[in-house]
Amino acid sequence: MPKAFTQSEKKRIREQLCAAGMKHFARTGVRAARVEDICADIGIAKGSFYNFFPSKEDLFMAIADERDAVHKRDMLEMLEAETGDAEAVLGHFFDFMRSRTEDDPVLRVVRERGEISHLMRKVSPERIAENNRRDHEFMLDVATRLQARFGLPHADAQTLEILLAIMLSVALQEDHFKGAGIYAPAMVLLRQMFVARLVEGQKS
Secondary structure: OOOOOOHHHHHHHHHHHHHHHHHHHHHHOOOOOOHHHHHHHHOOOHHHHOOOOOOHHHHHHHHHHHHHHHHHHHHHHHHHHOOOOHHHHHHHHHHHHHHHHHHOHHHHHHHHHOOHHHHHHHOOHHHHHHHHHHHHHHHHHHHHHHHHHHOOOOOOHHHHHHHHHHHHHHHHOHHHHHHOOOHHHHHHHHHHHHHHHHHHOOOO
């Protein structure tokens, strides 16, 4: 029978599982990582793992959610702190998101290990829907701030979501684009498109 943990022990073990899990995911990817190895790193029985997470994929998503919350907080702080006109602020916002996308260790696992299709099969539709809801709320917040500060009617949440989905799709295929020698120019073009579309709207 799995051991019963106190609330403080649960908090500590959950943090340790996230740290150990990230180490294994970075080393082997999600599919090849083993729950027993993650548990061995922090000295708990494999059965105890399931007191905290239904699966290793849910552990990975919990780590991703924590990283995502930090990125969103930092993006909003960056937006508030940036000075300059709309074009300058939007350009810096794009650069900020690009750097986080390229450097984040969770996204690096997805990018380098090709885990997207595996996670989409293993993670519940409810969890994916909740992540999409949070992302949409965040984009609504960003759009509201941009419209209030710069009076940009074209900077709506849906347009932001589409533009950032394109940027993320390219970033997740970074190695392929770099192999073709077009990653850097593709990002330059996307940055120009991002700024122009939000400031000027869609050209007829």
